[in-house]
Amino acid sequence: MSVTGHTSPSPAESTSEQAAGGPSRQRTRAVSIRDVAKAAGVSYQTVSRVINGNSYVRDSTRDRVQAAIAELGFRPNSAARALASGENRSLTVVTSNTTLYGYAATLQGIEEAARAAAFSVGISVLESSDDGHVRAAVDRAADSSGSVIVIAFDHAGTLALQAIPDGVPVAAAVETPETAPQAGQPWVWIDDGEAARSATRYLLELGHPTVHYVAIPSTTHTSRRTAGWRAALTAAGVTAPEPVGAGWDALAGYQAGRTLARDPAVSAILCGNDDLALGVIRAMHEAGRSIPESVSVVGFDNAPQSAFYTPALTTVRMDFVELGRACFALLHSEIEGAAPIVPHPVGRPELIVRESAGSFHHA
Amino acid sequence: MSVTGHTSPSPAESTSEQAAGGPSRQRTRAVSIRDVAKAAGVSYQTVSRVINGNSYVRDSTRDRVQAAIAELGFRPNSAARALASGENRSLTVVTSNTTLYGYAATLQGIEEAARAAAFSVGISVLESSDDGHVRAAVDRAADSSGSVIVIAFDHAGTLALQAIPDGVPVAAAVETPETAPQAGQPWVWIDDGEAARSATRYLLELGHPTVHYVAIPSTTHTSRRTAGWRAALTAAGVTAPEPVGAGWDALAGYQAGRTLARDPAVSAILCGNDDLALGVIRAMHEAGRSIPESVSVVGFDNAPQSAFYTPALTTVRMDFVELGRACFALLHSEIEGAAPIVPHPVGRPELIVRESAGSFHHA
DNA sequence: AGGGGATATGTGACCGTTCACAATCCTGGC
């Protein structure tokens, strides 16, 4: 048990306090550099030098200070440090989700890069796209020191991004923008329009008369992904069927799949992500339609499980981890003020052909 | 452009600075309560009262201050606030993974509960169980203000938990302990021993002569999950086969599955998590063994996708989100010092019967 | 012997906020 920090320890008092069962004002004064300094017989500044690796410290002094640090169990207070230095080595990730693959992987990339740059990372989850919740999440994140990264793949994220007050260093991972964003917008994204087009073309080349699309929600008016799919279709001279809007998860895919399964003309489906594809496949299976013989399904994202589905999922690889890293890099250069910030796409998605799509067999 | 904080602004100097292209010491002094106070014609303390909702402020004054706050775009500096108040409303989650279902869901639960209690949450990822990395992660997390939650489902996490210095408020989500932990250990877990036993019993009752086990890595000497599986087997009078140790992901399950598939005597497999089960099923499929006709598979965790696999996965529900919430609650009560901290299991796992396990058909 | 420059160490101020403790202003009761 550690000492409770009474300046003048009085057994009687501490006993009565316990008896009273009061809120036990445990303001256990943490050990500070001044305490360490006293113990080591040096000035607080020397202690500061030691913990910051300043070379202008005699070895013997350094040893003494480090011994005192270990002895007292001193740990620097990062709040004080941030305050005094004005440094800004912390960032908060604002996101509406932490478990969906795309979000989680992006977060992972951000964390990796941030860790490498000695930034600490916090998370602030958007409970909904309700105005109050968005504001709350942004307030939590946009501390006056500290910067922000927004994962703006969805409506809530987009709102949060817009709500970030001026003056806060910010970067965002966004959905592929409809038109090239102007310089200065600290955005990164994975350009998936072309990927959607080539996945669709792939399906068309397999002989399918058309390709249906089960879409994730989009924040833009005309999602690039949808546009790519549509472009491939029109290029092939077939009119695009109505895309079926779904959510993000397997259940949403399942529901969309049930509808699609009723239409015998449906033979190829492109899905906005792998979870959706999983749900669609499940629905098809229940409807007695086999994959890929009766209907071909292509997913998006290449979630780690997708290779192990039966049939293994043909999908589009999206490097979200790299996206996260790039997003941090953008933020970092923004903070450093070194390079001008230019929005840019990250990586190039690639179609991973596996088993869930096959050539068209006439019914 | 905002002022760069020269005490005596000198246009010439700032120009030369730009021309020099130096590191652009952008110490853009943030707006503080003192600035707001000046603008509103009150003292800084009054501003402090307004932002903290203190009731001893005249309405008209409050309005004036709030107007000034909005006008200047003031945002409180949480570092300064934490420093001055000694408050500790932030926590860092130490975890070795953020994407695996169990970890991600636990993190989600922690975040939810923390948010509700107005705590800010940070994450510190353990890169490996290497000593240096563990120490680094703990140092990052164990700031002198602030508390820590460790997700200690694995070796790295356990090491990190042990490495947390004394005096840091800490709670941990752990693997089911071998023996009841002593009071005072701030631990929560999901008691999965019984669940493993009943899942195994379920398989046995389906007529399977024995049940194989594809295990996740354990931090304890004899994992409770393994023990439960073994207990069910011995209770039924069958000697337990050697459990096959695997990793955490589908690939590990796939590899274990390939081995198991070669043995025609294998008819029922319990897996340490759903990803492992997915991999096992894939391997069986490739080996020409159908699920559940030729071999039955039961997973663990009930990841959201598992209901949509084909066949839908029979698995054990584990409420990780609740675990995360409970873990935060433990930490919170520890900080408040109100209730004594008692380690305890959370929720009760439950077998979810779906399609991947069926009755034994003699080969 | 007297610089001069690197090496070591110390002192005072300040970062933006809260806390403890006045000080002032009001208002109703007598």
Add this chain to the structure above:
DNA sequence: GCCAGGATTGTGAACGGTCACATATCCCCT
């Protein structure tokens, strides 16, 4: 018309560090 006491507001001192700027101390060189 005066006073107790709540409502309001202000002042000085932390909080635990860093920064800028001395101040020693040491060693080498002329």
